[in-house]
Amino acid sequence: MAIISRGFHGRRPPAGRKLPPGQYETTGFPVLSAGPTPWISTDKWELSVTTETGRRHSWDWAALTKLPSETPTVDLHCVTKWSKFGTRWQGVSLDVLLADVETAAEYVLVSSYGGYTTNLPLEDLLDGKAWIAYGYDGRPLAPEHGGPARLLVPHLYLWKSAKWVHGLELREKDIPGFWESAGYHNYGDPWQEQRYRGD
Amino acid sequence: MARTAVSRRLGDRLRWRVAEVTERRAESATAVTLVLEVPEWPGHLAGQHVDIRLTAEDGYSTQRSYSIASAPDGTRLELTVQRVVEGEVSPYLVDELMPGDQLELRGPVGGWFVWQPEQEEPVLLVAGGSGLVPLMCMIRSRRAAGSRVPFRVLYSLRSPAELLYGPEIRQGTPGVDLTHIYTREAPQQSARPPGRITPDDLARHGWPPDFAPTCYVCGPTAFVEKAAAYLVLLGHDPERVRTERFGGGED
Numbered sequence A: 001m002a003i004i005s006r007g008f009h010g011r012r013p014p015a016g017r018k019l020p021p022g023q024y025e026t027t028g029f030p031v032l033s034a035g036p037t038p039w040i041s042t043d044k045w046e047l048s049v050t051t052e053t054g055r056r057h058s059w060d061w062a063a064l065t066k067l068p069s070e071t072p073t074v075d076l077h078c079v080t081k082w083s084k085f086g087t088r089w090q091g092v093s094l095d096v097l098l099a100d101v102e103t104a105a106e107y108v109l110v111s112s113y114g115g116y117t118t119n120l121p122l123e124d125l126l127d128g129k130a131w132i133a134y135g136y137d138g139r140p141l142a143p144e145h146g147g148p149a150r151l152l153v154p155h156l157y158l159w160k161s162a163k164w165v166h167g168l169e170l171r172e173k174d175i176p177g178f179w180e181s182a183g184y185h186n187y188g189d190p191w192q193e194q195r196y197r198g199d
Numbered sequence B: 001m002a003r004t005a006v007s008r009r010l011g012d013r014l015r016w017r018v019a020e021v022t023e024r025r026a027e028s029a030t031a032v033t034l035v036l037e038v039p040e041w042p043g044h045l046a047g048q049h050v051d052i053r054l055t056a057e058d059g060y061s062t063q064r065s066y067s068i069a070s071a072p073d074g075t076r077l078e079l080t081v082q083r084v085v086e087g088e089v090s091p092y093l094v095d096e097l098m099p100g101d102q103l104e105l106r107g108p109v110g111g112w113f114v115w116q117p118e119q120e121e122p123v124l125l126v127a128g129g130s131g132l133v134p135l136m137c138m139i140r141s142r143r144a145a146g147s148r149v150p151f152r153v154l155y156s157l158r159s160p161a162e163l164l165y166g167p168e169i170r171q172g173t174p175g176v177d178l179t180h181i182y183t184r185e186a187p188q189q190s191a192r193p194p195g196r197i198t199p200d201d202l203a204r205h206g207w208p209p210d211f212a213p214t215c216y217v218c219g220p221t222a223f224v225e226k227a228a229a230y231l232v233l234l235g236h237d238p239e240r241v242r243t244e245r246f247g248g249g250e251d
């Protein structure tokens, strides 16, 4: 139930989907990761959220998959220049996972099985912008694409959508993750072409 | 230094609420204060902001952040919006939105760029243009709480016509020392020629670093970058320099 703002027209983008600058479209699903693919069985799998005061919330596989899920269809943009339109996922919105978490933090450091990390402003995970995804195209998410579950934050370059996601640490202060420490942009907006530090 | 956390259930601060505009006040030639009534407002701290969502008739919608200008006061909230020429949202808020209109809003947001009356150290506020808004909220909250913590304020603005909160600022507050820095056009009686903020301005009108003040710097991105870098250069501990960037370019 949106409130219509009388007399507001806005300055919307032109109709039709558009590629961010420097991207090309692919119909395959390339696999890129920083190391070997970790295989995590769903019996052992766990997702945790730790607040800045050390309070820990966690979900095992059964708990996660019992939560209400959504089936977002989104475009993906990888910093290596490919974009893939209309990918179909199933997962739990971070709004659902974080609703009862008490925090004043503004940043999140995400960590994965296998040791990968990436950082984002907390705001970028909220309000329907991000999911913990465990299904892709009607099937369980394959390990090479981050299964059993990955973070999905489609409005940022794909390296922010950490595969094999394991933990979210809420932080008052931002610290760079794996690629961000290696010279990638700290934020990674594809529409601003924020590929590398200084872009 | 007091660093009390401002925890709140994320589900609450995420919820979009419907606010009603009850009043508008011209604040300068280019800015307006909107007084909002927000049912079930959970309260806020000085320095926090809200997100505003506007939706057009065809469903197109967009969001912007605005700092809270008023000290906590039940379900009443004041925002001050400066018109950005050619902007998508601010001209609408400044020129079109009238008492009786509704808005969607969520918040309060932000846990780091806040001042709380329990803090005892001296405070330096450095504002560029509309960056004064959350800092004014700190000044008002200080007054409301009866705090005697000494505040110094450096307020950079283009010209006297852009002065926000003129009457309240001219009246002054004991314990709050305010210095204006005009960047383009200074009033006749002003000793300082117009020009952007310099390390010398901050050294002269701020606090010595060994007083260990907490510094709050807010305004357009480029202004904040510079002022914060100058403070560190002058010897202030980076941990004590908190910043809020409003986006946009110079001034």
Ligand SMILES: Cc1cc2nc3c(=O)[nH]c(=O)nc-3n(C[C@H](O)[C@H](O)[C@H](O)COP(=O)(O)OP(=O)(O)OC[C@H]3O[C@@H](n4cnc5c(N)ncnc54)[C@H](O)[C@@H]3O)c2cc1C
Residues within 6 Å of the ligand: B049, B064, B065, B066, B067, B068, B080, B081, B082, B083, B084, B085, B086, B087, B088, B089, B090, B091, B130, B133, B134, B220, B244, B245, B246, B247, B248, B249
């Ligand atoms: C945490 C936070 C708190 C904020 N609080 C306030 C507040 O209390 N009062 C207030 O007036 N604004 C505030 N802002 C800025 C506000 O959110 C908008 O960015 C601003 O109103 C411009 O929006 P617009 O839609 O009119 O312009 P847009 O259509 O977004 O931008 C138009 C052009 O103006 C430039 N621009 C955008 N923002 C600014 C700016 N702040 N200064 C100069 N140029 C800019 C852009 O680069 C662009 O070229 C805040 C921003 C943040 C992030």
